[in-house]
Amino acid sequence: MRGKWSLATGLVLCSLGFAGTGKAQVPGVGGTLVVVNKGASTASIIDVTSGRTLATLSTENGPHEVAMSSDGRLAVVTNYESSTPSLTVIDVAGLTVQKVISLGRHGRPHGIAFLPGDGIVAVTTEQSGHVLLVDITDGSIQQELPTNGRVSHMLAIPSSATHIFTTDIRDGTVTEITLSEGGPTRKFEVPSAPEAIGVRPDGSEVWVGSNNTGLISVIDLATGDVETAQVGFSFPYRVMFSPDGRTAIIPDLNSGEVRFVDADSRDELGALRFPGAGPEGVTFTADGSTAFLALSDKDQIVVIDVAARRVLGRLASVGRPDGVAHSALTLTD
DSSP, rough: OOOOHHHHEEEEEOOOSSSSTTTTTTTOOOOOHHHHHTTTTTTEEETTTTHHHHHHHEEESSSEEEEOOOSSSSEEEEEOOOOOOOEEEEEETTTTEEEEEEEEOOOOOOEEETTTTTSEEEEEEEETTEEEEEETTOEEEEEEEESSSSEEEEEEOOTOOOOEEEEETTEEEEEEEEEEEEEEEEEEOOOOSEEEEOOOTTTSSSEEEEEEOOOOEEEEEETTOOOEEEOOHHHHHBOOTTTTTTTEEEEEEEEEEEEEETTTTTOOOEEEEEETSEEEEEEETSSEEEEEEEEETTTTEEEEEEETEEEEEEOOOOEEEEEEEEOOOOOOO
């Protein structure tokens, strides 16, 4: 396991990209990316416009997911494969690791999201079967919310942040946790081995991907009904909704395909193909116009015009990038 971060070992300032290829720069798209490199146990901070990697920071072993605060100043990484369960908190503007938060007995932290106010993150912990609410200022665990599910892997939170939904891979269920109740309030049976999950921002529907069947299912939260929305995936790795809730992006890890789906009609709008590239983590800019997709097997981040479904550029990362988050902060001149 990697040791704690230090100035000597944790921060490497560099100027990377695809020199001479013209693919590193993405004119017209700004901000900063934080990319989790699960194979290298690092997080890269990348300037989108220039394609330069501004910093590479050490995390604990096997980081998988990352959440960004609404102001873009803090990113929190889940150290999924570390023998000492923890979160790494990154000061994005400062290009430094701010702290490492111990999670004690709560092993295998994975899915993560900020709650409103940017002071608390919700994170799944597979080994203990909880969603934790963690204060990232003082590092304390504010609540331990049981999922009563096995291998609760990913989570999704609507804009209201009144509920948290988890996929329970081994049980074939989705758990609804009502925060005011302090624990699970409903269970939904879905096709086997659910992993990917997304909730429409208005809280009306939860979309779930099944690793065993290749189906995307939709849970109507008003009625509890579960319907099939999309078929034919080999490994629907993630479901990410645009901020307005109208478009879902679904990367298929094994096929190298990324589908764009109209959330209202559930019709496919189009697809992009990256054969042998391993599409994994995906995120949007705040206005929903641009998406960033990690190609784990190519050590690249693809920048996508969502409306046109067109690749605008590619950014370099290292060590099997997975989770990715965008900040509107511009850190270079």
